Amino acid sequence: GNSVTQMEGPVTLSEEAFLTINCTYTATGYPSLFWYVQYPGEGLQLLLKATKADDKGSNKGFEATYRKETTSFHLEKGSVQVSDSAVYFCALSGGYSTLTFGKGTMLLVSP
């Protein structure tokens, strides 16, 4: 079946540091890949997505590239802000528009 593995958190960074959150997946077929973000006390928000191999999704300074050869979709940002502190979820699409989520990675950014 489909599965998503994310790096364990929390990831603790200082403001303006470079961020990478690793995500690898196992899937049949050619799923779409997503990153969602959950700010404290809120629901999940779509951050970015990629629908086919070599696509790059980007939004708000975050980027992730769909790498079929390494089955990865790592999230990166060049310079994090305190306001980026949240839980980040990697997900892939399956049949019937289902999403399989990773366990989430908490990011804590200090001033």
Next chain:
Amino acid sequence: DTAVSQTPKYLVTQMGNDKSIKCEQNLGHDTMYWYKQDSKKFLKIMFSYNNKELIINETVPNRFSPKSPDKAHLNLHINSLELGDSAVYFCASSQGLLAGQETQYFGPGTRLLVL
């Protein structure tokens, strides 16, 4: 103008009670979902409906019964609440079931605490 809304936001109740959570989406989507998020933030799908028809019913106790009166609404009724039901429940919707329609939009969540 909220896209996916849920009520109530917080729900505190006693073991054994019955409670309902409501969800509405104004995106014109055909497909809606219920997820449970545990204390470790793990998200697990419970149900999905497409045009009022049940599509996915994961291994969920039959104390949980979803109802979709129309494609814009998906409610969740829980009978005989147990301590282990304490969690955050999220509703979500997507355009449909076809490839390219799977991006899901989430509600703000309902924080259920069973005492």
